[in-house]
Amino acid sequence: MAASVSSEDFTNLQLLLKAPSKDAVRDVCVQSHRGCSRRLVESTAATLSVPAAQAAQLVQSLHVLSHHVLFYNLSSAEQILALFPESFHSSLKNLITKILLENSPTWRTEALSNQITLPQLKELSWRVDLVTSSDSVSRMSVPTCLVQFKVEDPCPSAGGESVSPVTVELSRESLDTILDGLGRIRDQLSVVAGK
Structure with missing residues (x-):
């Protein structure tokens, strides 16, 4: 079962406000779906000008969010937007939702092809x-x-x-x-x- 998205995860996602561009946010979101790697944490820390520990927490929070969206088959903007707290930055919330919606079909196909099945x-x-x-x-x-x-x-x-x-x-x-x-x-x- 997918881990639920906590309030701490949404706090970590606020670090994306330090991104220099929407493309930088997109890159971190897409790459974090596969999980936390040292290289991803280092590049995220450099891009956002934050310590590596914060970058690791951000990557983990994005990973949890993308897996939550896939696990519960959230396929509309309304369903994903409902996950965010009311106080979350409006533009960032919309951007993350858009990125998740764009990439969900690809991630779902990958997940299905990697399932363990019987002969x-x-x-x-x-x-x-x-x-x-x-x-x-x-x-x-x-x-x-x-x-x-x-x-x-x-x-x-x-x-x-x-x-x-x-x-x-x-x-x-x-x-x-x-x-x-x-x-x-x-x-x-x-x-x-x-x-």
Whole structure:
């Protein structure tokens, strides 16, 4: 969950009044969305002529505000302006709101593309095999089902393939259990979708 924006954050945002231009405010706002870095704090401190500690607090407050706007999907100027206290500088409030509205779609797309997701099933194939020779007589002439899943990992490891095969050998009993479970899942999904 996104951190809520505190009155201290709005006090820190007042430091933006020391910015030499609207573009300087825009740069700090946009760069702070990714988080606090030493380089950003130093450049902000130099731009605003404030100590590094104050610049770090400002960057953190802008970071919290931009994440709050994204988390709560605030997509209109009225919704964002309502976050600010009444006593907040009017022109600065409007400028920050405008910057947040301009950049929110890009930030939202980035956040969605960086989400951790489970692997997705891309392909399924199967075949039935009959074991004709084995070191155990009990395995002879017992049919088994080989199921091959091709799954896509949205976040493959470095140098790894995004689509990988997974093969499973199932006995008749295991297959019956899986089919029964899948039937229950289908029924539950139908009930949920029907509501």
